[in-house]
Amino acid sequence: MEKVRLGIVGIGNMGSGHAKYLTEGAVKGAVLTAVADSSQVMLDQAVSKFGSHLKTYSSPDEMYRSGEIDGVLICTPHFDHPTEAIKALHAGLHVLIEKPAGVYTKQVREMNEAAAASDKVFGIMYNQRTNPLYAKMKDIISSGELGEVRRTNWIITNWYRSQSYYDMGGWRGTWAGEGGGVLINQDPHQLDLWQWTTGLKPKRMRAFCSFGKHRNIEVENDVTAYVEYENGASGVFVTSTFEAPGTNRYEISGERGKLVVEDGKLTFWRLRESETEFNRTFKGGFGSPECWKIDVPTAEAQDGEHQRITQNWADAILKGTKLLAPGVEGINGLMLSNAMLLSTWTNDWVDFPINEDLFYEKLQERIRESTFQKAPAEGGKVVDLKGTF
Structure with missing residues (x-):
């Protein structure tokens, strides 16, 4: 060929x-x-x-x-x-x-x-895996330069969508038409990057989703989720579609410093020695490891x-x-969003891998109650x- x-x-x-x-x-x-x-x-x-x-x-x-x-x-x-x-x-x-x-x-x-x-x-x-900022972030973590990841935080609230956006099509903002809101429409790239850059496996999650907050829609448009990872690290993911101005800040804290992607830049607050080693040897009471702020050079972003x-x-x-x-990695980010909804619907913690049958059952309940019904058009x-x- x-x-x-x-x-x-x-x-x-x-x-x-x-x-x-x-x-x-x-x-x-x-x-x-x-x-x-x-x-x-x-x-x-x-x-x-x-x-x-x-x-x-x-x-x-x-x-x-x-x-x-x-x-x-x-x-x-x-x-x-x-x-x-x-x-x-x-x-x-x-x-x-x-x-x-x-x-x-x-x-x-x-x-x-x-x-x-x-x-x-x-x-x-x-x-977004081709974005030089996230590619370099993944490279630094994979190389071990950040040390073991201890915390992740992503605030991604710059997805502003007005009511007129949702009114453009009857399928928008409905369970039957789209199957979800901000998590399935706006955030798939971020949910993928969240797990792709760190390589961490989630252990369990507790999430709080609001449905139709400040908007006349059925689906989630305000989410705060807390996740615990197998290595003991924790993470928070916050997203919405009604905040103006919004924020897009991704922060990963590790044993040897902190990485932040914000405003089109990658910054590395790099410790000269690992926090673990500093904590083991330091005897001065108040104090912290020496830290350098480094603007990490990355390739020029391209269209x-x-x-x-x-x-x-x-x-x-x-x-x-x-x-x-x-393609097989698409399930990873989707499981995070499914877990956020399932945790909200059951008002409880969700373990990974999630109960896929239970999620499907809960989703179908909402689809049956959805205001959007598919009407025949060309070709049925x-x-x-x-x-x-």
Whole structure:
């Protein structure tokens, strides 16, 4: 195979964004050959914008069986990511899914099992893993320079969304339409980076979610979560969609100092000796280890984070390059968000791995009570800005 022939499922906002850089030749070794969407209007627009050579399909299944593609980029709404990925893998296609991996880990686990049983390359669009700030943070922690991680804190409240945003589509801010709120829509990248940068495994969590706080919506839009890790460290994650101005500050404290990402900079407060050694030998009463504040140099942030993930995925197919964002890792961040909701719904601690059946049961209760009901549209499916529903 000299080039990967790609298809896109769901040619809405995200799908069109991927189609644009693919048709501009920004991904070496990949060519867009087909798109699938339930809306004929969207398909016609795709041909007009991206070329008459595109094969169009009203059914993803038809595209999977067409023989026109080697791999597929899935850009459907959240609930459909695992379903479409499983079908594509069974059809013998390489798969790259948009984030999040899904809405609930039980379904995502089935997707991961299908990927493991295939010989295809399975990736997820965790484009923030290409951000030099978080890549360098992970490098410092992995190298041992920070020492053992003792505490993590992320305040990510700069996701401001007005009521008019939620009113743009009846599916927004509903359990049946989106399967969640800030955790499933805005925070998947941060939840992934939270566990990816540290490499820590959560042990248990207690969380407090507010639903429809200051907004007329069903889902969570204010979350405070406390997690304990297997190594004894602890962490706090705070997020919302109604604070203005918001904050985005990620802080990791370790045995040899503290790392902070904020305002586009990475700062390392580096101890000259480990806290453990200082505490063992210091006899002066009041005192603390000598600390240097270091502005850590990182590569210049560049546009095209999405296309870099797609390039890495195409290279993995053609050259065997290691994936930066393996699809099977999508379950990690999702389990954190599922745990936050489950802890709130049960008003109790949640142990890891979570009770996936219980979460699914609680989620289905809210979907049944949801104000959003999928109404038939073109081809018997709902059409929205995201593409296939």
